[in-house]
Amino acid sequence: MKPEITTIAVKGLGGGLPDTIPVVLFPGEKGGTLRVLKNEIEQFRTGPDRRRGTATVTTLLSFIELVNRHKDDDSAIFAKTDWPKPALTAVLDYHTLDGSPRNADHRVLYTFPITPEFQAWIDNVGKKFEQAEFAAFLEDHAAELAAPLDAEKIEFERLFKATLAAPNELISLARDLDIRVGQRFKQAVKLQSGEVELSFTEEHTNATGEKITVPGIFMIAMPAFVDGAQVRIPARLRYRATGGSVVWFYDLYRWQDELRDRVSQDLAKAGKDTGLPTFEGSPETTSRGL
Template sequence: MASSQGHTTLVSGEAEAIQKVADLATAGQKPTVEWIDGIDALGAGLPESIPVLMQAGSGGGRVADLRTLIEAYRIGPARRTGTARVTTLEAFIALVNRHKDDGSAIFAKTDWPGPSLTAVIDYHDEDNTPRHGEHRVAYAFPVTPEFRAWIEGNDTKMAQGEFAQFLEEHAAELAAPYDAEVNTYERLFRAKFATPNELIDLARSLEIHVNAQVKNAVRLQSGEGEVVFREEHVNGAGERVTVPGVFMIALRAFVDGEAVRIPARLRYRVSGGAITWTYVLYRWEDELRSRVQHDLMRAAEETGLPSYEGAPEGR
């Protein structure tokens, strides 16, 4: 190295070495791109590899929040989520069969109100490996308008005209009892069974006497009732109306289900010459639960999945 008038003069070898050091320093400040392989093994919908920008620094190259970078390259959802809601049992079975795997399971709410089936497609595996349980198929049993009307009117006091109209409107759901039903329920209720024709005759008789007062009401040994109405315009003359003690209804409880048969007790009360009517459906919740249990068994059989009465975890 030589010096002239206060300036430093570098020989060629020294200048070359300094330039190399400067080049290395400059290169150390530049980011570099690296490729990370095997990303597709982390989950469905990921590519095989992704580029990562490596920032230079005093501690060497580093990448922050690698998951955010990976998710930015996702070309499909990480997993199936959401609840598909179907309106028929057949659709429930078909959709479950389409998506099920070895860990799927079916749960049922069998009691009233709101009976339903829920299939959890990504339920926990049999080896107890936890899964998210976020992909589901749900079927809420749709109640028929006719059965809902019977439920809403159950054990509800009705005026004479209102009750007569109700029987007329729902005459199609009245059923003749089987011999076994007669033997069982007449003994149980100590009341006489009515045929559909007898109930229709009762409704028409009530319509005739809708504005009449009750003169007398008695319970007969046959298990029937007898009501005598007094018509004001016939000077107290009355007409007897026979009232059965129990009758049978048969109808579909659910839109795509089979018919259920439910006995109903018929009652009346007299107060101040006026009469009110009620019917009480006998253990109708048990009949609906049996219907739901039957459909749960069918769904389990046709999907090959385990089934449980109850609700899955969460949600």
């Protein structure tokens, strides 16, 4: 007898199975033998059986547009909002609301690329600058210095008990520091305003050097993420006098919290613009390790 193609019903044997599967029946003694046709059929496939893999985008807008292109009613967005590796992950074939499992391995990933400008501020937090180095740094990053808002001035001057400087005051400080290169630090006087007056003197004289006024805090403002919205962060300006010279450094006040807040806002925007549910956390790891 010749082999024949037939089907076997598998409905009800578990999730993820079709109602029937095709097999080849080879008649013979003891009922003959069966061969499943899946492997033979797969040899002739000209396209993938389903969508899978992870697309990585570099802007929030691209994330939203790509998710909208591929989403369905059961897609979901997950977010890691804390530093150092914030990310949004859309699982386009996420498990259904009625409890049916799906593959969950077709995804879109956005990892919040940091702008070069903000990366420079992060990289130099706590770094000790000589006078000339710090003057050059402030000059190079003048575009990121921001005028304080009235509410910021009230909040941070009260918090740090120091004067919050305007951008022009920081640029003036940078120029004053540049002039003082080669001069020796003499003394510092804390003013009632929270500013500090530094005195310098020429090494070969005993004359009293001219004073420069140093504010205690200043604001920076720039996009933290590529093509993202601005963040505003206060920076504490500090110095240390050693052996007749001064080194400068700064701290960014709670900048990780500011970035977390920015990521949370972007997560809310992604949810609103895609119409998908959002969750803080990570989706399940699939067998493909995604």
